Amino acid sequence: MSINCIRSLIEDANISNPDKVAVTLGHEKITYSELFTKVNQIAYYLDELNLPKKSRIGIYSNKGIDQVIAILAVLSTDYILVPLTKLLKPEQVEYIINDCNIECIITDRLKLESFESIKFDGKIISYETTHKDLPSFEEIYKYYNKPYECNISGHQNAAITYSFGLTGKPKGIVISHRNFIDSARVVSQYLNLKEDDVISGTLIFNLDYGLNQLFCSLYKRATLALHRFVLPNDFFNHIINDKVTVMPVMPVTISDMFDEEENRLPSAELLSNVRIITSSGGNVTSKMINDIEKYFTNAKFYSMHGLTEAFRSTYLDPTQLKIRPDSIGKAIPDVELYVIDEDGNECPPRVVGELIHRGGYIYQGYWKGPEETALRFKSAQILKNIINLDGELIDEIVIATGDYVYKDEEGYLYFVSRHDDMIKTRGFRVSPLEIESVVEKNILSIDKCAVFSISNEEIEEEIVLVYSASSELSAKEITFELKKHLASYMIPSKIIYKKSLPLVPSDKNKINKEELKNELLTK
Incomplete structure (x- = not known):
């Protein structure tokens, strides 16, 4: 067994801390020993399915302890995990199923209803017993009690996670077992996580930031306290009742937390258990920082910057938060960061260039995406004007992030923009083309449309849809149709009608989004 796989963490935790609570959800809890037993039962069953080696297994469910068991069970086999956020609509799930040829889906009773509208011929496993012909975790726990052993290498592919990219369709990034272990190791190091920590499990498990909370808990033998964020009051109750000490969140969560009247917020004393907050x-806005400082008086706040192609690039030390709140910080351990111009030369302070990530935590590439992989995963030769590449090194891979940044005189980095027109809202990356394609396909009375973003301090970017048609449509009607096909975070907050849309002078087939944006901002 490799030491660089998640399976080794589960086995070690079972030996060293069998009676320690591993995961909680409200009043439910499971120890490391119980977790290990149930993971083995599900992994044994998955093995008996005799799917082709490296088959993809999707997990499409609401958050819960069984979801954690499912994730760890898949990672205890030769199969590859494909986490599917519950926010995705059936047609988006169907696209991912076909894109990576998912052979088996693990789901719950609620999401099982979605499969009535999804074309899927593979195997389905439910957490709960729902039908005599459908296998369930409940049945597997009853009948599968044989010892389970596996031998996984750190270099094996562990998961494919999907986000929305330049093509307007979800694109999968391939992550190895070693990647997951390295990310847990480095975060545990620079956050100084401890065995007695209780880590909040509010983040969804479809991307690496959420999965990292689970793996850090395993790595440190800490407790992961799951929570399904619905209302701010529920979230604060989770922090207080579960005695949370480490609180990973997205900026939009911070905004939602404090979007209440002050007399409805808990006192700082009730939140004094929290010692670390990450975002x-x-x-992160100045208001977010001030609210955190006021209510979480014992917490150190870490603002971080991650990539699609690598786990993480930077974090801002809590001591610098008030001094340079707009900075994304400096490189995390084992990473070197460079800001280069178009000629491959290092940019001096205050000059904007592309951020290049060198060192650890680089993922394997894009699933069935050679063009996307080639665009971002580059030879270290692009740094030849800056560093000494001994022996004319050509095999080392670095990430050309597509993020345009500058550094100050002390080496702190500041994000400026993306190379492409991706929209980043509520912690998600959204492709305008994805939304435009849905409009074109499903709202036939719209002639043309353009999707872009404007700045919004609370959610980073606000999605705007401008369209032309023979007559104006109800914004509610458009929103209603979009909600059938798109995740909630992809729904435009502004919908604007124009009789005609301006075109780019040099390309009459392309809508001039900059003109539309300027027109909106100058009103």
């Missing part, structure tokens, strides 16, 4: 997936 990734968007910009």
